[in-house]
Amino acid sequence: MxxxxxxxxxxxxxxxxxxxxxxxxxxxxxxxxxxxxxxxxxxxxxxxxxxxxxxxxxxxxxxxxxxxxxxxxxxxxxxxxxxxxxxxxxxxxxxxxxxxxxxxxxxxxxxxxxxxxxxxxxxxxxxxxxxxxxxxxxxxxxxxxxxxxxxxxxxxxxxxxxxxxxxxxxxxxxxxxxxxxxxxxxxxxxxxxxxxxxxxxxxxxxxxxxxxxxxxxxxxxxxxxxxxxxxxxxxxxxxFIGSPGMNFLPCVATDGGLAIAGVETPLDPSLAARVNGSNGTLELGIRPEFIELHETPTPGSLAAQVERVEDLGNFRLVTARLASHELKIKLPEGQALPAGTAHLVLPPAWARLYRDGRLVG
Amino acid sequence: MSLRLDRVGRTVAGEIWLEDVSLQLAPGSLNVLLGPTLSGKTSLMRLMAGLDRPTRGKVLLDDQDIHEIPLQRRSVAMVYQQFINYPSFTVFDNIASPLRRQGLGRAEVDRRVRETAAMLHIDGLLDRLPAELSGGQQQRCAIARALVKQARLLLLDEPLVNLDYKLREELREELQSLFAARDAIVVYATTEPAEALIMGGDVVVLSEGRMLQHGRTIDVYRHPASAEVARNFSDPPMNMIDGRVDDGVAVLGAAIHVPLTHHLRGLPPGRYQFGVRAGHLSIERRTGHDVAVPGEVELAEISGSETFVHVHHSGVSWVVQQAGVHTYALGEPVRIHIDPARLYAFGEDGALRAAPERSG
Amino acid sequence: MDKTENNRAWLLVIPVLLVVAFSAIIPLMTVVNFSVQDIFGPGERVWVGTEWFEEVLADTRLHDALWRQFLFSGLVLLIEIPLGVMIALAMPREGWSVSLVLVVLALPLLIPWNVIGTIWIIFTRPDIGLMGNTINRLGLGFDHTASPLDAWVTLMLMEVWHWTPLVALLAYAGLKAIPDAYFQAAQIDGASRWAVFRYIQLPKMRGVLTIAILLRFMDSFLIYAEPFVLTGGGPGNATTFLSIYLVKIAVGQFDLGPAAAFSIIYFLIVLLFSWIFYQVLQNVGRGRA
CATH class of the missing domain: 3.40.50.300 (P-loop containing nucleotide triphosphate hydrolases)
Structure with a gap:
């Protein structure tokens, strides 16, 4: 050994x-x-x-x-x-x-x-x-x-x-x-x-x-x-891990926050310090399991178009379009699905930030 | 064009490969053949293509026996599990080969090859030889060759089985939209229940050469006609346990008492086989009706996004599917929670007696 | 997987069937015909039953030729198979030298058989042959036209030189087909060179060695051209093998009936022994022998 x-x-x-x-x-x-x-x-x-x-x-x-x-x-x-x-x-x-x-x-x-x-x-x-x-x-x-x-x-x-x-x-x-x-x-x-x-x-x-x-x-x-x-x-x-894999959304650092597809979200100050003033491409990564879908807008939610819904038995796989980006969302059995426009919430606990592909927080 | 199988069967050297299959497939439909290896999927496809003759019954294309139509005029294309391309032809020539056989003009061939190659994202590889491509690209080339001739019957025999799972994910999604845009009869064979669900459409569940059930894919998944369909159309296979109903209560195994609520309410007393899908069991308690069963962890399999916990309880092995990644020690004591609302009940003959009501 | 069913495939097989019919089946039937009749001339034939067979089986010269033949084939197998395997084991597995070695090995196989006899006649001549002359200078008195032992030595040398490369090539192909993982596993298990040969290479070569043994047995049992050119069956009858004796009967004495019966017996012997070899080799190494 x-x-x-x-x-x-x-x-x-x-x-x-x-x-x-x-x-x-x-x-x-x-x-x-x-x-x-x-x-x-x-x-x-x-x-x-x-x-x-x-x-x-x-x-x-x-x-x-x-x-x-x-x-x-x-x-x-x-x-x-x-x-x-x-x-x-x-x-x-x-x-x-x-x-x-x-x-x-x-x-x-x-x-x-x-x-x-x-x-x-x-x-x-x-x-x-x-x-x-x-x-x-x-x-x-x-x-x-x-x-x-x-x-x-x-x-x-x-x-x-x-x-x-x-x-x-x-x-x-x-x-x-x-x-x-x-x-x-x-x-x-x-x-x-x-x-x-x-x-x-x-x-x-x-x-x-x-x-x-x-x-x-x-x-x-x-x-x-x-x-x-x-x-x-x-x-x-x-x-590579997970089916489907993580979603990635390009974002921009703003004063004390983050803009995803034009919608500003506040950011944890410690993270903001690491993100601000850095060069390179910023992306937010979130797994399809962790995105929440709502029928009505909530603070910080992002409006997306529901494009396709596949019933996979255990769950439904929703394909939604946010600006020009496609997102996959896993919706548990029994949960209601808004038609047309859905409001996405990306829980901060499960959202990860990547700069040039590397995790920053 | 419509394809009709009229009570076809095929026996080879005394062995029954297919038994009494009747099907009617409409243009523009997507039909998934689901069954384990050797269940008759390939045999059935070969009969549909007219490559083999049924020993009983008839295969009819537009009401004409397929064997009366010369091979060249059958308008059938097939994709196999192995990546089959002409090794000495470039990707372009591979895709062009069925068109050239039809005697199309140079400009027309060129246009259609480029169009199909673009659909499958191999338009940048047209000058390469198959040996210079990755597995995924080789299969894209084979699929392009099948699509380019716009056959009215398109047969795919486990086309993704030899690819890495990430490639499989990508190609599955692309294939779906390609099929949706066509008017052909598409037949797609797979051994994987999850793939059948993703492809959608209609499903034909096969086992040992017999057709067990035929219907909308999601309906068959939710209402399997028999315990055999339920087992085959679940991944992992549906958890099954023998039990009985008396005095207004269901007893699973020796001592798991489940109240007869929801869809189970009307079940007459007698012996049953109860089934529950892995995704409908949980380790944590969810509702007030859950019945808890103690057990020991045999293994926790992690698929990437899910954890499949194999739990042993008095001689029965249960599989519980959990979202996310969780780790368990071998032999760790856990409690499985069964929601009575999620139980399937099958009679002693295996036929479905009660299925959960659809929710969500 | 079975293929499309139609009758067109038979059309493609017909040419082969015709060739086989003319080259094998019809001559064989003719031989069978000859073996049970006495033929005096065209249209004059007498049914003799098994008379020719009895005559041939009682022929002591044939018995001698048969034992000679077994001795020869036995020696051929005993020398060529181990030697061929040894050569194959010593051959490089990769690199530019592989093709060079393959070409050199294949050379003897490319030479016409009667030319081989001629080459060896010259090579072993006591007066001008490189080998014969050299041995005689050493004072060993070598002459394959006079001494039965020298004739056998020469024949064996020629045979080994001619055909061992075939065994080596077959064995080499068998060795090359063994996946690297086996050698890596053996290295990890601490296996000795001998253990690698005994437990990996030899079992994995069984298939090709079966073919090599069958080919070499049949070929050497039917040997004709080389001894015919080199010794003509002599000195005396020392190298009169079955085929040479058969030709003497058929062509030399024009006894077609006995020759035909002889041919059939000859054929059955080869068939029987090939079958025995095949059965034994199939079962060896599978624990059923």
Missing amino acids: ARVEMAELAHSYRPRPASDADYALKKMTFVWEDGGAYALLGPSGCGKSTLLNIISGLLRPSEGRVLFDGRDVTALSPAERNIAQVFQFPVVYDTMTVAENLGFPLRNRGVAEAEVRARVAEVGEMLELTPMLDRRAAGLTADQKQKISLGRGLVRSDVAAILFDEPLTVIDPHLKWLLRRKLKQVHERFRRTLIYVTHDQNEALTFADKVVVMHDGRVLQLGTPQELFERPEHRFVGY
Whole structure:
């Protein structure tokens, strides 16, 4: 088990990177605590696989260092780093039985046979593989094979971290939640450092205590699922987390307030101080869940045209137009919907301000 | 043009792929085929396109058997889950290919390709080859090729399933407005209840080759004819629990007593299967009528905007949907609150006996 | 997924059926015809039943040729399969050298078979051949036209040189198809080089190795051109394999009946052994053998 640290890490696949664009990973520094469950989340091409390969030791970063428990492991191979990995497509040794698969990493390291048996039995039981321990691995289903891959990491007591590379891709949809739960239980019982790479928000947020959101080679936020949802630190995080994502409205700072589409709203003085006098594009971000719809104007409300209403069963999704901007609003079942013009209230508790895409308050 | 399926069935090598499906689809309609994998969606689409022959019944286009119409004159376009484009053609040539086959003039082809490409926001990529595009762009190209020939029957077989969810969100919305602007019969297959609701229109719920229910999408969602439809047309599947009604009270499972209020009032005594959607259960108490059930958290799945809490109560696993992101420890004790006004009741035969009154 | 149903597809298959009919089925029927009749001339045929088969099966020279043939094919498999796999394992997996190695490996496969025999005749000649002359200078007295052992050594060398590249190419294709994740997983599990071969590479190559073994068995069992050119079946009968003996009967002695019966037996032996190999290889590694 280990605390994983990236120190001034950057990577370029080009020999002599000149500009920012040449870097697949832009300079980053962050720490993952020992025994935590972390996820790396981002769309395809965001650099998460590059980062994963650097952590596992398959790729050597062009700049910076990787530290496990303070020890520099940048130059070490995956085996020397003592990491384990579960790949996108299940990797099992077809000709071995399930038990032989699980015991393989231990036997390779010369662990005593009695100890191997005990560990295999323990992990097999935890992963609900006990009934099939003596069966050949080749004939098993994808979810069972993924459990075996995971088990080969769990049997070793010296593993620094277990990495998961989109491990549920080939799993039947209705079995996914069972495996997610199994992962949570495994984490709770063994308290290993787990690192999970995916492009699927559902998987990342369900699995992890803390999620790293990446985009375009940059780490945009490291936070709990709740923080990502409630306080996205970057406009991309707001857009990427949640369906539909956060709404963004351009606004202008005024004396002691904020003008959104020509309507002036007062602003908290401390926030006003940060916003005032700054250059750059200001935007207000608010999630579709938090916008209130009223039939009559209230102080500070914004008049918007209701353009479309979709009944999605649990809620209705309203598309409204405010000046030239489209907004999505989630309306809970049972709530009345004004026709034509609606008056929107953006509760200050849920409204976030972004300058040039970065959260300011 | 209208498409009519008259009691069609298809049996392949002794296995029933489709059984006794009758449908009438009107021009300008959007029809969602909803069902899990292998429920017969693709088989049904292939019959509609005339690619396969039904072993029973008839597929009629404007009252003419589709197999009597030569393939070239059927006016059918299809989009698949895989991004299918001609790999050696540019995006322009890919989109133009069905038009060139029709023998249209150069100027006309050019105009229509550019117009369709613009609708799908790939007008900047016309010179590229499919391999140089992202998955989303490749599927846009495939959709453009299907749209450009203005076929009167447009079939889409899970077109978004292989895309990232953000792309799926975007394309879904665009497709809806594209379909709305056309006079074609659109048939759209999906496995996801949420996608069916977003697309709207009419829905055909399929399971194991049988048509379970057909109607306005939102009506079918609110009034599923059977427990099977209810389970299939809910994500997560509707929570189901066996129970009974006697002495003016409903008993769910062993000991959950629910008063017979609202729509449940008239239920005669007997055995029932009760169902409630995840979104209608809550962890916090909401109304005075709520019935509380203690349980233990098995897992909290977080979708981004919602949390799905799996709660275990005496042998039954319930799923509770909560707005926003919440975290729970495994095994954490919680109380599920059931609002009797939200309960569905199905008879022992699975048929719907009582559905919540529509609200809001 | 099934495809559009109409009968047009059969039209497209007809040319292939015709070619197969003329190239395989009709000649085979002719051979069957010959094997049960005694033919004196056009229109003069006598039904002889299984007489030719009995004669051929009792022929001790045929028995000798058959054992010789099994020995030869056995040696071919024992040498070429492991050697081919070893070459494939040693080949680079990426970079410019890959295409170079592939071209060099493919060279022997591109040469016409009778030319191969000629090349090796010259190569092994004791007076002017590079190999024959060199060995003789070492004082080992090498002559494949006189010594049965030398003839076998030469044939085996030629055969191995000619066909091991095919095995290597097939094995290489099998190796290349293994996803990187397997090697990464093995590295992470601390597997030794041998364990990687035994538990990943060998099981994943089973399919292509099955094909390689079948091809090499059938081909070597039917070998004709090379020994015919190189040794003519000699010295004595030392390299008279089944096919060479068959041609001697059919063309040399013009005994068409026995030759036809021989052909059918020959064909059945190849079929039987190929089937056995296939069954065994299919089940090995699946825990059912």
